[in-house]
Amino acid sequence: MAMVDPLPVIFPNGTGRQEDNQLDSSFSIVALRKLPHLTDYVQNLQTFTNPLEYNPFYHEPARFYISPSDVILRQIVYDLASGFPVATPHLTYHRAGPRKLIFYDPFHVRAAIVTCGGLCPGLNTVIRELVVGLWELYGVRRIFGIKAGYRGFYSTEPVPLDPKAVNNWHKRGGTILETTRGGFDLVKIVDAIESRRFNQVYIIGGDGTMRGAVKIFEEIRRRKLNVAVTGLPKTVDNDIGIIDRSFGFHTAVETAQQAISAAHVEAESAVNGIGLVKLMGRSTGHIALHATLSSRDVDCCLIPENDFYLEGEGAGQDLIPRSDAEKEEKDESGNPVLLDVGGWLKSEVKRWWARDHPRELLTVKYIDPTYMIRAVPPNATDNLYCTLLAHSAIHGVMAGYTGFVSGPINGNYAYIPLLDVAQTRNVVNTRDHKWAWVRSVTNQPDFLK
């Protein structure tokens, strides 16, 4: 567990808030990951009763409230032979959900929602549920969409959103708010937040976006603005740390089956046929691994976490020959552009075959389904995930938390400091059972020298 908090704060965490102090200090064996809170730097914040109190659908709201003492254990798998923690505390996170006391008068909330980075199934559902949840659960009436990603804060006019406007968005792929990469200008963004008088900022994006969100949160704290910032981690690649998985991932694995099936058919219909599918994931192979285990039509699965060698020569991004022009290329976020490993692999396979089997047929069909995967609407599992994620974020913000992320930990929605999430990455663990199963299922060699 290399990604955990280096300095777990022993509970009670001393935020000075009344609820926290009600907790008995004898539970010294539990460490609770502290969340930033508006009260950390804003004076004299007023509290309000959660309007759920008067909501007929929550006729016994008391039983639904989550208190700061509701926690979720981080580690749940142990090898008792290596000891069960007694001296060191169990790391826990705050459980997500509505709090009895909130730090916003819904009447004065001005919420901004922005989507950044690439497309991911479920983006529109998250936006929709933020709007519907703020409107219906808390009675917030001023909710705005920021168009075009981070640069939209300072270059476009916010779009007012209400439940009617976002009706049916959850059935559409992409993001109706539009998204871009890059455009992160910290001062301009926070200035815009201030001048637009937004006091809740919901940022939906991937790891780069989360790092930007940390900076926005820190700048807001530095300016002592009464503005909560929350991140809703979005990556179809599932490479965000700490949380169980990110939204859109299940849909991506499902949709990838179409490409795998097509490649399988192409391979089986040819005399010496190979079907090659490139699945996205930037530098992690989660989609490839899960799609392989789900399909069983795959004979070989290569992932970035595992170097592979072709005829004694190593492969991978670093090893694909690049022209000088390609060496210079960067995307809008300033990252080096990844080369098309699929196209390269296809030509390598053909070259090898032509050399060793000069008189035999070979058919290699290469499929890159990236945009046909990431642009689809979310499936039911992801739609539900996005709903719970958005509602969790809203409850956390209304409770005054800031600089945090919502997400499932061991199946339960929790609040996690933005910084923790921005600093960790989730890659495929090639030492665990799933990867061994992939190799066993595919019967592939290890491609190591």
Next chain:
Amino acid sequence: MAMVDPLPVIFPNGTGRQEDNQLDSSFSIVALRKLPHLTDYVQNLQTFTNPLEYNPFYHEPARFYISPSDVILRQIVYDLASGFPVATPHLTYHRAGPRKLIFYDPFHVRAAIVTCGGLCPGLNTVIRELVVGLWELYGVRRIFGIKAGYRGFYSTEPVPLDPKAVNNWHKRGGTILETTRGGFDLVKIVDAIESRRFNQVYIIGGDGTMRGAVKIFEEIRRRKLNVAVTGLPKTVDNDIGIIDRSFGFHTAVETAQQAISAAHVEAESAVNGIGLVKLMGRSTGHIALHATLSSRDVDCCLIPENDFYLEGEGAGQDLIPRSDAEKEEKDESGNPVLLDVGGWLKSEVKRWWARDHPRELLTVKYIDPTYMIRAVPPNATDNLYCTLLAHSAIHGVMAGYTGFVSGPINGNYAYIPLLDVAQTRNVVNTRDHKWAWVRSVTNQPDFLK
């Protein structure tokens, strides 16, 4: 947590096996749910090295082995205000996975696989993965399918299965082994197991089937047969306790969206239109609840866990008027036949409308998609689940465990005593947040007097 073990056994659990005794007894704060083991009643069992040891795909098998000290915590959500357990131990379960020492010579294994009860997406995948896993991971060559459910043990000839025979089964709905309800005759079944010389029995079925599996296990133990029995819980309704969810459930929720969408279209296309969908679940509303949260097109969601009243009169199975003939009707398993609450509700709604709005149109379209849901092939998520489930079961059986069930607990595959699973049921908790969210999302009243 009413369903937990009444007598948690403090670890070390004293099975007499060497690995268990290696554990330090100082971890008194953890209770490990004991699993039945062949060594409990069979003398002088020989152990063998797991053939994964020589499998090139597991070239460092040591790192993949799971030992009896690998455990999973049962409870992971706490309200610290109510105390974190110090005096009472944490309940844990054995983690699923391959063991270094196994209690079967693969060459002598004769495995039987049977499916019982109703259809569920993923049945064929589970069968296929049991066959492929036994064959490829352990080198087992004598694997048999029992046709027609429990009665097939004593009334049909077992069908030899191998990877070629089960190829592509994971893409088909239903069960190619065929299934029936009822037919449970304990003596005949165990006699057949004995006479066919099966020493591994994999039973795939729902709660009734699991109760039967307990009896088979107990009878086998009574006869001191060297036969391991494992249950693979199958219920599209997700009403099996302890485990996170059952296979096929995600597929069912996904497929239910079609019916909901159709009902929504029918309702919106009529002047006063109502679309009524009956989703299965016998006496639990998991599918209805998840399908509602995933769809957002639902205005009202009724589940068996929540009584409802129409115009002051209570409703539910007990309250639908039955003819005398209907009162007598039983299904093959001897359970009373559930009445068609959807048809009844449709007529009630029409009756009420005709009385109160005699001159206005009303259109009620009623959809019962049950067989169109349960007969589909599993989606990618469930296909993966079924693969991991089958492999977990195989590893457990090879390790000599018996009378157990495999399944995910808090996201990790664990082994659970069959008896525990057979005795618990998972119903919708109408006091938790998801149900409140359903009500909030649908804006439905509470239908209580």
Next chain:
Amino acid sequence: MAMVDPLPVIFPNGTGRQEDNQLDSSFSIVALRKLPHLTDYVQNLQTFTNPLEYNPFYHEPARFYISPSDVILRQIVYDLASGFPVATPHLTYHRAGPRKLIFYDPFHVRAAIVTCGGLCPGLNTVIRELVVGLWELYGVRRIFGIKAGYRGFYSTEPVPLDPKAVNNWHKRGGTILETTRGGFDLVKIVDAIESRRFNQVYIIGGDGTMRGAVKIFEEIRRRKLNVAVTGLPKTVDNDIGIIDRSFGFHTAVETAQQAISAAHVEAESAVNGIGLVKLMGRSTGHIALHATLSSRDVDCCLIPENDFYLEGEGAGQDLIPRSDAEKEEKDESGNPVLLDVGGWLKSEVKRWWARDHPRELLTVKYIDPTYMIRAVPPNATDNLYCTLLAHSAIHGVMAGYTGFVSGPINGNYAYIPLLDVAQTRNVVNTRDHKWAWVRSVTNQPDFLK
């Protein structure tokens, strides 16, 4: 060909219009089905140049115009042994498409669109394409949707429609205009058309609706109103005569495959399993026949055109026992309610089995997918059909034709008198090859005594 025009008018048809008179009368071997035209009863109608003339997308519009001399042959299959017509003329229909001269100033058009009867995939596409076509091809700006079917003319306020309003409608099932059955009040409807000053009426509906449209057309002609009426035949059942097929039919056959597959899986997964699917079609079996030929999983296909007998007793609507209450029941259009032949068949099969195989299992799963079929969005084939259908209707109306229907004849879009279509029905011809193929493919007996 019992449905053809009893009095084919020999061309030239003497409408008095200039274009018609340009035709040489020597082609006496061709009979052209005359269409009603506004000039038949309205005096001094002005003509205008088709605005396509100035449309950059039709930069050589001359080549796109269809003239009244463009015709489509009705009969194209002949047995030469029975003679090829020499003395009797070939029946032809006017080909659909834009005319060079139109009888409306687009600026003065007020178009009304209404949908009546049951749902059918493609309804929204037809509406959308009528709006988009009128707007973009002809520059019409006053287009109105009539809500709730025929009764909407006199009981609701028309809804203004424009391309933005109908954007994306073609991807949604049902009809956003809402539909009802019944509500046909001739005088009220024509009064409303007059008072609303509609001069183009597009009526989308089934055979009952088309009979209503004939009456509206005749009443309008009686009042000598300058109003064109056109019917767009809608029936998922494909039971409308003369035209090749109706929209939504391909989608219905496609969607029915899901139900058939589910029934097939249920049957194959049981010991003695029967899967029973009821496909809609009121009194014609087109969907059942096509779905059977498309699926190949069907062992027996029953259609209303073919009586069948169970154990010596005849079956069919007339033969299902009805209670007295059922005998009285009528739907909103006044037609007798059809009984659920599927439910009845299921119970008959069970009764027969219980008598003849008292000790053997039987599983009958009955699926009625009606609303899950008719409420889906149209597939690509039907979407294209709907587009061409709507554009054909617009061109015909702008050309001054009235009391007509558009539809494909032998693959080409034609104009057909409303009366002809309203008077004919298309049933499955059990004497042709398709039905023999069904029987051959399914290996079913003829079910006749």
Next chain:
Amino acid sequence: MAMVDPLPVIFPNGTGRQEDNQLDSSFSIVALRKLPHLTDYVQNLQTFTNPLEYNPFYHEPARFYISPSDVILRQIVYDLASGFPVATPHLTYHRAGPRKLIFYDPFHVRAAIVTCGGLCPGLNTVIRELVVGLWELYGVRRIFGIKAGYRGFYSTEPVPLDPKAVNNWHKRGGTILETTRGGFDLVKIVDAIESRRFNQVYIIGGDGTMRGAVKIFEEIRRRKLNVAVTGLPKTVDNDIGIIDRSFGFHTAVETAQQAISAAHVEAESAVNGIGLVKLMGRSTGHIALHATLSSRDVDCCLIPENDFYLEGEGAGQDLIPRSDAEKEEKDESGNPVLLDVGGWLKSEVKRWWARDHPRELLTVKYIDPTYMIRAVPPNATDNLYCTLLAHSAIHGVMAGYTGFVSGPINGNYAYIPLLDVAQTRNVVNTRDHKWAWVRSVTNQPDFLK
């Protein structure tokens, strides 16, 4: 109609067969396209009664038989202003279907089935229906699949096929017989046909394959072999002449919607977004045109039939700059490899934008769904088409016709000389209404200078 027979043979066609001579010669206004027949060059052929005569499913077979006098009109659309044919005869084709007398003893039939060229949805259905039809309609028991395309005749062992072997093939994409391009060696192929004693050869392939089939037919005729050869035209691109459309085309248009939807979502979710989809069709734009009209999400549709110019420079295959290596490249059939016009267009668009809008964002997402389209199973419409196509071919071959193709003409299945089909191509007519509609629907300019 440039593709029609240059020498239409006035009926009776003088084949010397008895049925033909029964026809009255007075129908001089009809020309019937003569089909090659085994009796043209094989002496003393015996005839047999069609076994359908004894088939209980065709209990009145007389009414199902098709005679040589059953014909289908080729031209059905006329502009009467240009004259209706009186002096020149109407071209007609033989109608497909079972004949009363057949020229094969089913017991002596040895049928070979081969698939050549690229994949197309429905290939497996055609194979399956040929097998099932020969087996069940005619009682043929020796049916063989030739693997690997034309080269399989002389390089692989034929695979015996029966209904059990091909069960469920219609639900799978690709071709289970495997296919290759090239490998056409006339002498080896006909030698193999002779030595294997095949007397019926069913060749499924595209235009190149059909040209090969003509040569095989001619060589067989030269050798006076009693072997019938029939072509089943396969091209997902719909570029085969005379017939209405080819199988797989509807499925391709349907599946293309996914790519278009994804491109649409990508475009709408970006600030200045363009989604670019390349649809297959080699040198015809049928799929692109139909997919555009079906989708309505397309803003611009380019097809090979219509040259286009980018900024004054012409584009198209001839105009894409090629490297010297690319100029040499040929595919297995010896055709020049087509360049990736999509990739080139993407870079051109980016270049133009960078020059003219240097400071504005642009996102171009390019999708090439080719293999995800052509490898899918056929939809219901195509499945039905393939069934009727295969049965038509069987009936024609059993009736002694050879060197012919089956396919729908104006919606009815007909027999057409192989030579005619091999010599014609079906391209998009940019002068007809559909293309104008595409331009009107997309609002695209004409891209001409």
